Amino acid sequence: MSSSSYAPLSMDDLVITAAGLKRRFGALVAVDGVDLAVERGECFGLLGPNGAGKTSITRMVQAVLPRTEGALTVLGLDPGRQGAEIRARIGVVPQGDNLDPDLSAQMNLQIYARFFGAGAREAEIRARELLEFARLSDRSEDRPAQLSGGMRRRIILARAMVNRSELLLLDEPTTALDPQARHQVWTWLKGLKEDGLSLLLTTHDMDEAERLCDRLLVLDQGRVIAEGRPPDLIRRYAKEQVIEVDAGTHWEVPEAVQCETHGGTTYVYFERAQLGLLTGALTAVGLPYRVRSANLEDVFLRLTGRDLRT
Amino acid sequence: MKRLARSWRVCLRHLYMWRQHAGASLAGNVAEPLLYLLILGFGMGEMMDRSALPEGMNYRLFYGSGLIASVAMMSASFENLFGAFTRMMGQRTYEAMIATPISLSEVLVGDAMYAAIKASLASLAVPVVLVVVGEPVSPMILLGLPATVILAFFFGSAALVVMAHSPDYGWFNYYITLVLTPMFLFSGVFFPLEIFGPYAEAARIVPLSIGVEIQRSLVLGQVPPMQSIILTLTLLPGLSWLFLRLARRKLQQRLIG
Numbered sequence: 350m351s352s353s354s355y356a357p358l359s360m361d362d363l364v365i366t367a368a369g370l371k372r373r374f375g376a377l378v379a380v381d382g383v384d385l386a387v388e389r390g391e392c393f394g395l396l397g398p399n400g401a402g403k404t405s406i407t408r409m410v411q412a413v414l415p416r417t418e419g420a421l422t423v424l425g426l427d428p429g430r431q432g433a434e435i436r437a438r439i440g441v442v443p444q445g446d447n448l449d450p451d452l453s454a455q456m457n458l459q460i461y462a463r464f465f466g467a468g469a470r471e472a473e474i475r476a477r478e479l480l481e482f483a484r485l486s487d488r489s490e491d492r493p494a495q496l497s498g499g500m501r502r503r504i505i506l507a508r509a510m511v512n513r514s515e516l517l518l519l520d521e522p523t524t525a526l527d528p529q530a531r532h533q534v535w536t537w538l539k540g541l542k543e544d545g546l547s548l549l550l551t552t553h554d555m556d557e558a559e560r561l562c563d564r565l566l567v568l569d570q571g572r573v574i575a576e577g578r579p580p581d582l583i584r585r586y587a588k589e590q591v592i593e594v595d596a597g598t599h600w601e602v603p604e605a606v607q608c609e610t611h612g613g614t615t616y617v618y619f620e621r622a623q624l625g626l627l628t629g630a631l632t633a634v635g636l637p638y639r640v641r642s643a644n645l646e647d648v649f650l651r652l653t654g655r656d657l658r659t
Numbered sequence: 660m661k662r663l664a665r666s667w668r669v670c671l672r673h674l675y676m677w678r679q680h681a682g683a684s685l686a687g688n689v690a691e692p693l694l695y696l697l698i699l700g701f702g703m704g705e706m707m708d709r710s711a712l713p714e715g716m717n718y719r720l721f722y723g724s725g726l727i728a729s730v731a732m733m734s735a736s737f738e739n740l741f742g743a744f745t746r747m748m749g750q751r752t753y754e755a756m757i758a759t760p761i762s763l764s765e766v767l768v769g770d771a772m773y774a775a776i777k778a779s780l781a782s783l784a785v786p787v788v789l790v791v792v793g794e795p796v797s798p799m800i801l802l803g804l805p806a807t808v809i810l811a812f813f814f815g816s817a818a819l820v821v822m823a824h825s826p827d828y829g830w831f832n833y834y835i836t837l838v839l840t841p842m843f844l845f846s847g848v849f850f851p852l853e854i855f856g857p858y859a860e861a862a863r864i865v866p867l868s869i870g871v872e873i874q875r876s877l878v879l880g881q882v883p884p885m886q887s888i889i890l891t892l893t894l895l896p897g898l899s900w901l902f903l904r905l906a907r908r909k910l911q912q913r914l915i916g
């Protein structure tokens with residue numbers, strides 16, 4: 350990356366760094382002292398309930414939303430002073446759809462490329478390439494309203510790559526997609542990561558986070574409440590396996606295991622070695638139960654699910 | 660890319676959109692002044708006493724020359740009220756644009772550029788119509804184009820401030836009925852400013868009056884009053900700059916936080 354060679358050497362492998370990052374909206378502290386370091390080439394996840402501050406962080410990284418306090422660098426640059434340079438080198442998939450409704454798929458990409466400084470001819474070629482890549486060449490003349498939600502999402506993703514970005518910020522890229530479309534996006538994102546792009550991925554889909562993220566952090570009310578690699582987080586907060594028992598029933602949960610109740614179901618987190626003990630106890634009292642491996646959803650619920658946010 | 664180049668890209672996007680329905684748009688630009696000219700110029704104009712008009716002018720030419728400026732005002736204003744508001748709210752176009760190297764203030768300058776271009780083209784239709792109906796329009800009217808562009812840029816910028824502060828389309832009516840319509844009626848489009856007697860001088864610095872004076876002189880092949888030229892080169896750009904800043908400040912709060 351010759352363009353970033355003037356960045357401090359220590360920063361070279363870190364595409365995003367934040368220290369004590371804060372953002373207030375009036376009295377509300379949306380982001381409250383977040384530390385973060387995203388390495389080049391990794392997919393870094395931002396998880397957290399609604400209103401946790403994920404989009405606010407993304408917009409600060411995007412150099413659109415000014416920060417209230419703290420340090421932040423993106424590609425070694427300061428979003429406060431070098432916003433245009435940063436935005437020239439990143440791609441953004443926003444939460445929701447902001448394609449231009451009056452323009453065809455082709456023109457959406459083409460005009461966007463022009464915003465990044467591409468010449469007329471170059472922009473046209475780039476837009477065609479990206480539509481090809483999104484497998485939407487045959488729909489190039491359609492306007493967004495004529496396309497399905499999944500197709501629009503693919504165009505938005507393609508649009509984020511119009512400037513051959515080094516860093517992609519993805520804010521809930523697969524929300525409202527059907528399983529096929531979601532898998533397709535995942536395949537894409539994996540491919541981009543293999544090509545060396547760095548990804549900052551916000552998602553509510555724990556399966557997605559587990560599949561794609563090398564590391565992630567869980568936010569709640571603007572603060573980081575957990576950080577790490579998905580398997581480590583699972584191990585730490587949800588052990589190895591989970592038994593689900595319908596609540597309203599009672600049985601003495603052995604002291605050694607951790608359990609929690611959400612929405613009418615009791616979740617028991619335990620090590621594989623404890624399986625016999627637990628299932629024995631449950632069978633003895635005649636309660637139906639399900640056993641499965643622990644996953645990131647368990648981690649998320651354990652960390653943030655104590656009260657439901659509206 | 661430099662700041663102005665980035666604004667130009669925004670303007671190009673709008674121009675591209677406009678081209679998609681330019682036929683209808685241009686037809687409207689010609690039809691509207693033609694209708695006004697027919698009603699006011701040929702109809703009412705016949706009943707008017709020429710002695711109050713400048714030398715060498717009938718009412719049709721008098722009114723038509725004022726219309727050159729007022730069409731620019733109206734067209735630029737409407738574009739940056741309704742058009743810009745739709746782009747900002749309904750279509751999230753602003754949000755998409757500021758995710759690129761283009762900043763919010765550059766987007767707004769681009770919007771004002773577009774309003775200026777579109778409105779200037781619309782206003783060009785007026786002298787064309789005047790010539791077609793056989794009025795002796797001086798070729799010097801072409802020199803008025805830069806003044807029209809500046810005037811339209813000014814009204815485009817003012818409309819952005821109003822748009823930025825409006826919760827919905829309904830609010831534009833306050834600006835249209837309380838500012839634009841009175842300006843249209845009292846800036847010398849319909850009657851000479853001399854009618855205001857001692858207040859005529861004050862009426863001459865109203866932005867639309869500045870444009871009307873310039874176009875009216877040029878239609879007759881005369882050099883416009885120095886004051887109008889100076890105001891066009893100083894007051895209008897200065898206020899445009901201020902309005903663009905105010906619009907940016909409000910939109911920064913509203914769209915970004």
Ligand SMILES: Nc1ncnc2c1ncn2[C@@H]1O[C@H](COP(=O)(O)OP(=O)(O)OP(=O)(O)O)[C@@H](O)[C@H]1O
Pocket residue numbers: 374377379397398399400401402403404405406444914915916
């Ligand atoms: N422009 C703004 N003005 C005022 N408050 C804001 C603004 N943007 C965000 N907030 C508030 O900041 C908090 C964090 O919002 P943010 O959008 O960052 O959450 P999020 O984690 O992305 O949530 P979600 O999962 O629902 O997308 C919320 O309480 C939100 O209401």
Ligand SMILES: [Mg+2]
Pocket residue numbers: 403404405444520
């Ligand atoms: Mg969000």
